[in-house]
Amino acid sequence: MEILTEAQQQLYDWLVDYIRQHQHAPSIRQMMRAMNLKSPAPVQSRLEHLKAKGYIEWEEGQARTIRILHSEASGLPILGAIAAGGLVEPFTDVKEQLDLSGFFDRSNCFGLRVVGDSMIDDFITEGDVAIVQPIQEPSNLKNGTIVAARVEGHGTTLKRFYRSGEQVMLKPANPKYKPIEVSATQVQVQGVLVGVWRGYFHR
Amino acid sequence: MEILTEAQQQLYDWLVDYIRQHQHAPSIRQMMRAMNLKSPAPVQSRLEHLKAKGYIEWEEGQARTIRILHSEASGLPILGAIAAGGLVEPFTDVKEQLDLSGFFDRSNCFGLRVVGDSMIDDFITEGDVAIVQPIQEPSNLKNGTIVAARVEGHGTTLKRFYRSGEQVMLKPANPKYKPIEVSATQVQVQGVLVGVWRGYFHR
DNA sequence: TCAAAAATAGTACTTCTGTTCTATAAATTA
């Protein structure tokens, strides 16, 4: 990502924060005041540069339509790692950025509430929300991919997908359950698993 | 939630969709055109009602500052349940709505990348992102709550929190690891676990 | 049925806002 001047960075940071807080972009004059400027021209100049460098975009002539092009705006700061047994670095700066909002908002993903324990060995458990992205061509699915698939006579389930020739195996992640082996024609892949969300409500 | 008239519902639906697509609200006149109206007044009227009924809000006098107050806008539709072993209903309508964006955007949560396997029995595994909400008063934590806590000499870890008197136990969800038992003064609770995210990148 | 609420059209007004232009100072880069 192209580097920014200090003034541009300052405006960009403020902008990202403003949008995060207000859910909409500020006007140029609001930015002007926030930057302690006495004219809209400098703001405009910085915005042009931010746009040229690929940081933002907007609808020309329309008020408050600036969009942040990178995911940091809607994302969650990942402050560090947290340990199992041992210690980890104290979290100070932002190490990564987790983009959850933008992860599926634009695409056409959907969620499925997980029932049962057939994927327990993959750490997917009852109550989790499986986030599934529909696919167009189930033909080039990689073996081992976790999919939501509908099998004639079995309903829709979440399983690992394996294919050899015309034979398809849907393998649960739990030794309690047997793999489903059927011909490819009997399987309808609804989508692939792109994420799992689990919410905790204790406290 | 208070019921809407057909005209209000129509505008609301369009509005939610527009904001989802554009990342910013439309102007009143844009809504006017979209609703096939010839005057801004009807739109204004509907917006007032939507506001009165708690569906939206906006910054008075400022262009394109409408906010959707419910999570559906930023949420993910949950189309149904998906089975472990057995079948589930075919997903048709939206059963629930998963609000991930709004879940922490406003609050001050942060993510921590999980390292190790000490929470494996709670189905939290290496690479997951633990979403943690800072707390002010660690005193009224419910026993069993999963927290990110810093213990003198142990670094920061993710564990279940139990307290009896002045003694605190931090219990891993893995028999391989022993609980940490120390006095309350030695424990600094960084926050409670509110969610776990796991992204899959296969395909 | 009847009254109240809502929807609609039309108009007008003031403010907001993006944009443009000129000119100068500062900072950066070759």
Next chain:
DNA sequence: TAATTTATAGAACAGAAGTACTATTTTTGA
């Protein structure tokens, strides 16, 4: 150092946009 880019101020403009008002029709709900 010299040249280019960037930052800044100031002013001005045209169109966009929220808002207010009146009046009429339609719909809703008691």
